[in-house]
Amino acid sequence: MVADRRYPSKGKAAGKQPAKKSTAKAAPARRKATRARKPRRGGVLGLLSALVSWIVRLIWTITWRVALVAILCLGLAVGYFYTTLPPLQALLDGRARGSVTLLDRNGDVFAWRGDQFGGVVTAESVSRHLKNAVIATEDKRFYRHLGVSPRGIASAVRINLSEGRGPLSGHGGSTITQQTAKLICLGEPYDPSSGQTEQEYEAGCRAGNLQRKAKEALYAMAMEVKYSKDDILSIYLNRAYMGGGAYGAEAAAQRFFGKSAAEVNPSEAAMLAGLLTSPSVLSPTNDLDRAQNRAATVIRLMREQGYLTAAEAETAQANPAVLSDAAEARAGGYFADWVMSTGPEFFTRNTTEDVIIRTTLDQRIQKAAEEGLKYVFENKVRDGSEAQAAIVIMSADGAVRAMVGGRKTKVRGAFNRATQALRQTGSAFKPFVYAAALDLGYSPNDIVVDEPFCMNIPGSGEWCPKNYTNRFLGPVTLTNALKDSLNIPAVKISEGVGRDLVSRVAGQFGIKNDLAAGPALALGASESTLIEMTGAYAGILNGGSSVTPYGLVDLRLMGDDEPLMGTGGGIGERVIQEDAARQLVYMMEKVISEGTGQRAQFGGRELAGKTGTTSAAKDAWFIGFSADYVAGVWMGYDDNTPLKGVTGGGLPTDIWREAMSRAHEGTELKGLPMSPPIAPSGLGEQDPVLASDPIPVDNGGGGQGGGNIIDQVLQDIFGGGSSGSGSGAPAPRPADR
Structure with a gap:
């Protein structure tokens, strides 16, 4: 019986074993089914939970789709711009304009303009x-x-x-x-x-x-x-x-x-x-x-x-x-600006090409001009003064070697007082009056009376010019009249030879602005620029031919050997005879050696020039030359405020001397091209004859030398000047042509 019990038990156990295995394998499925069949939370909380879950899923679905579309659009946009991009080399030089490189007279770069690359x-x-x-x-x-x-x-x-x-x-x-x-x-x-x-x-x-x-x-x-x-x-x-x-x-x-x-x-x-x-x-x-x-x-x-x-x-x-x-x-300063303004616009200010311009600038002389100006203002002008000054130095052919258009020298695009400021010239204009007279045959030793003098000017009434010193010297030679910058003789000579002739001579020498129409023409009532005046004096130095100041020698495109254009200036047509010019140089030399410009002397050199001061001292000038260079200096205020205690023979002459002495360092001494006149017979500079006395005059063949007695007798030479009609002015002499 025991065995019977035992064996069935074993049989059951043996029969149940596969079922247990099957149950073990099915456990995960049952758990899933259990979870799937898990009842949802009911009520409001359940509803809200489901709603939130749905919204989250919706947002995610929309977001990743929108993001995908955005990425695709971004890629298309980037791809489009990618197709428009040029090769790398095409993007490296992006200038809209070209450049201008300026070379000095020695071929060295001194300034750039335009867009440099x-x-x-x-x-x-x-x-x-x-x-x-x-x-x-x-x-x-x-x-x-x-x-x-x-x-x-x-x-x-x-x-x-x-x-x-x-x-x-x-x-x-x-x-x-x-x-x-x-x-x-x-x-x-x-x-x-x-x-x-x-x-x-x-x-x-x-x-x-x-x-x-x-x-x-x-x-x-x-x-x-x-x-x-x-x-x-x-x-x-x-x-x-x-x-x-x-x-x-x-x-x-x-x-x-x-x-x-x-x-x-x-x-x-x-x-x-x-x-x-x-x-x-x-x-x-x-x-x-x-x-x-x-x-x-x-x-x-x-x-x-x-x-x-x-x-x-x-x-x-x-x-x-x-x-x-x-x-x-290499700021280039006033000179570079001026050269750029003189060239063709499509190759200078608005060039689309890279241009090389060779100029007349001498950087050594430019430095001399800047240092001379700075020295005078630092040592002789009161602190805080707003007075301005300008300098131009050029050769006798008009080639500008240096230019300073104001006290600030390292500038670009600034107002250039050397080329843009129209100012009254004062007595600096007088050499052109004497140039007209000498060209007609007058001699530097001819006599003119410095005495009270008045003229009736139609529409204006009586005009009575005076000398700066308010004194009158009586009979003086033309040389002494210029040397001491006397006003009465200058007016008498201008009226005698004719204002039209004086204006024509000045204009042919390069003073292009409208000249005064009245008798004050002789006293510098007209306006001019410093560069014009300096160029006109260069014409006197070079023997009487006109000069057009220039700074541009030639212009070419970068990479080209042949220039596209050459200089637009230099010596032009003859204005007065060479002998007349040489005599005028002699008279102007006396201005510096003995007259109003004595402060200009330096280095034992022969120098010639002329001072100039306008009415109320609004402008002060000194323009002069050596055998090598012509230099002009102007000083004044931009707003026409009168200068205090300054005349052309003062600070402007000091600036001229400081600049020119530095510019001449290391150069040999040369004599001026001048011709001392032969004194008229019986008449010397130390033995003047009253102008009211009729006298025969030996003018040396029209004032040009030779010693012959001419048969013309001057009646009332420059005398009787108080009539108000200018009748005491000299009759024009025939020119020795």
Whole structure:
């Protein structure tokens, strides 16, 4: 019985074993079924839970679909801009205008104008310091983003809001790629036929509205796909404006430091990178201190980002970048501006080509003029004076060697008092009165009476000129009348030879502005510019031929050997006879050796010239020459305020002497081309005869030498001058032609 029980039990156990295994295998299914059949939470909570779950699923479904569509649209937009991007080489020179390089008489560069482009550089070819300085300053995550930096944009928005501006006003958070996209105006070239000015076009390129920002971001991403990071940086380094007319790193390095962009040191690199923020304001040619302060900030950023060691940063901070001597001088100043204004506009001010202009400038003489002016104002003019002065130095053929148009010499585009200021000439005009008389045959030793003198001028009444000293010297020679700058003799001679002739002689010598019509013509009532007056005196020095002052020798396109045009100035037609010119030089030499211009003497040289002071001392002049150079100096106030205690024989003569003595350093002594006159028979400068006495005169053959007695007797020579009609003026003598 035991066995019977046992065996069935075993049988049951054996029979149940597979069932247990089946149950074990089915357990997960039962648990799933149990979970599936888990009753939902009922009531309001259940309903809300289901609603939230549905909304989440809906949002996710919409979001990933919208995101997918946005990514596809973004890809299409980037792809479109990608197809519009030109080859890399087409983007490296982005100037709208060409450049003008000005060479001095020795062929050395002294100034640049227009948009300078020093040549293509790449991110690999520039100094590593310059590359690092640009990245540290403009976009420290440049190599880690895809053209747009969300972190940078967020930071810029935060800063703008904290400073009380709109989110897109002020800081833009632009990457270097975005800035490069702006530089190429998102691929939109300037179209002159659009009706937009170039300034309006550039303003549109820099617009900061939301639509423009979005397009800029797409364009930047397309650039990241099209070009490598270094390619983009290369475009940026070549197209960015860096102040002083320089476009690109190479032009800026040459402009400011006289070296290649591959050679700049950390402090120079920092200054160049600092210019990118505000190139015009921070340009070292405008404000070196401000440029150095900005460079110090860039050096600090380079140190913080690991581009400079502590020692390198300390050295750079202790030795800030400065302009090279050549670069500082290459502002070109007034002379460069004047030359640019004399050339054809399509090759100078608005050129689209790169142009080379060879000029007459002598940088040694230019420096002499600037130093002479500075010396007098620092040592002889009271502090705070706003008086101005101008200097022109030229050769006898009109080739201008130096020009200073005001007290600030390192300027560009400033008002040029040497070429633009029309001022009354005063007694500096008198040589042209005597030139007309000498050309008619008068002698420097002829006598004129300096005495009270009046004229009736129709419509104006009686006019009675006076001398500066309010004294009258009686009978004087023409030489002494000019030497002492006497007014009465000058008026009498002008009336005698005829105002029309005096005006014609002055005009032919180069004084082109309208000349006074009345008798005050002889006293310099007319207006002229300093360069015109200096050119007219050059005509006296060269023997009596007209001169057109010039600074441009020839103009050619960069890369061409043959010039497109040559000089437009030089010696022109003869105005007075050579003997008359040589006698006038003799008379003007007495002005410096014995007369009103004695302060002009230097170095034992033969010098000739003439002082000039206008009524109320609003203008003071001294113009004179050696055998080598002609120089003119004007001094006065821009607003016509009278000068105090200044005449042409004073400070202007001092400036002339200081400039000319420096200009003549190292040159040999040469005599002036002058001819002393032969005194009339029985009449010498020390034995004047009363002008009312009729006398026979030996004028040496018309005042030209020879010693023959002419049969003309001067009646009442320059006498009887109080009649008011000018009847005491001399009768014109026949010219010895």
